[in-house]
Amino acid sequence: MNHPFDDAFFLQPTVEVARALLGALLVRTLPEGRLVGRIVETEAYLHDDPACHGVRELPDGGTIHKQTARNTAMFGAPGHAYVYFTYGNHFMFNVVTGPVGLPEAVLIRALEPLEGLEIMARNRRLDDPRQFTNGPGKLAQAFIINKTLDGHDLTQPPLQLFQGEPVTEVVTTTRIGISRAMECPYRFYEKGNAWVSRK
DNA sequence: AGAGCGATGGCCT
DNA sequence: GGCCATCGCTCTA
Secondary structure (H helix, E strand, O other), X not given: OOOEOOHHHHXXXXXXXXXXXXXXXXXXXEOOEEEEEEEEEEEEEOOOOOOOOOEEEOOOOXXXXXXXXXXXXXXXXXXXXXXXXXXXXXXXXXXEOOOOOOOOEEEEEEEEEEEOHHHHHHHHOOOOHHHOOOXXXXXXXXXXXXXXXXXXXXXXXXXXXXXXXXXXXEEEEOOOOOOOOOOOOOXXXXXXXXOOOOO
């Protein structure tokens, strides 16, 4: 738990970063203790991708970048957090990738809980570890990730990302819950892992 | 100023 | 596996 990623890592093509973040460790420092989760499911969102928040689709089918109050962090520095709110209830945690000005990010969809399970149970208000972090809204609730962490530098507490053991068996699929660019194979998860949100 | 919507979750069959 | 409650927030008018 002592090797942060450098900028060069996040400047690789975002699809490769999404794949390579499997196995990485997310560490949340809270007053009541430390939470650690291992990333087991991710999705890539790209600068020419109609499903990406930083992108607007034009009538002729083309795309343009569109920076707004919500998605500003996505246009910012790589290795920082992009956190947004949706469905009136849920926060989504992304890792910003690519150079400043290019709206790309990796959505963290699931974690395998490693440390701080009692605190996660409290935050989630349930006892089944399988339900702590097996979805993007769930892991944000378990780790208390909200708008205050939007734009946060992930090399610094209270939310940090560290290298882990590489994942060898990776499954690639289409993304979940989107209505555009549904055919793109931009979702990655660790084969057989019990915390993957959906097969 | 407000209509529309969503990178979900949870519960039900 | 499918459906739908939910509701704050964002963007556009």
